[in-house]
Amino acid sequence: MDLSSVVWRKSSRSTNGGDCVEVAVVPGDPALAGHKADADELYLVRDSKDPDGPALAFTQREWEAFVGGVKDGEFG
Template structure:
C-alpha cells in the first residue's frame, strides 16, 4: 500500500504450505481502515498480499468481495 501509514506490524502473514524456495506471496487479513486505504472505505476487513522476499515492501489490499472473486478464479483455473 504505497504511501500508506497503516501499521502492519501485528498482521499475521501466512503463505501456502506448498510454497518452497522462498518465491512466495503472503496473505494477511486486517481490520479495514478508511483513513489509510480510502478507496476501500467501508470494508470491515482487508485482505493483504505481499511478496515474501520483500516483507517491508508494498502490500496490495483487497475487499472481501474482491478476494472471493480472486479465490474463485483460482479454483476455476482462470489463471492456469
C-alpha cells in the first residue's frame, strides 16, 4: 500500500512538533482496506513517530463514532 502521496494532518494541539497521531481522508480503495471495500472514503490514522509504519483505516461512520467517543470522554 503506497501512501506516499497522501496528505496527512496533525492536531493543532500537538506541542513543539510533538509526537501524536496523524489523520488523512482518502477515497475508498480495497488495496488500503479490503474488508472496507464498499466505503466511499476512508479515514487513515498513523503514528507520527513512524510515518512509514502501518495506518489504521476507518469508514466515515467508524470515524464519527470514534470522534464522538473522544468528545464524550470515553477514552479517559
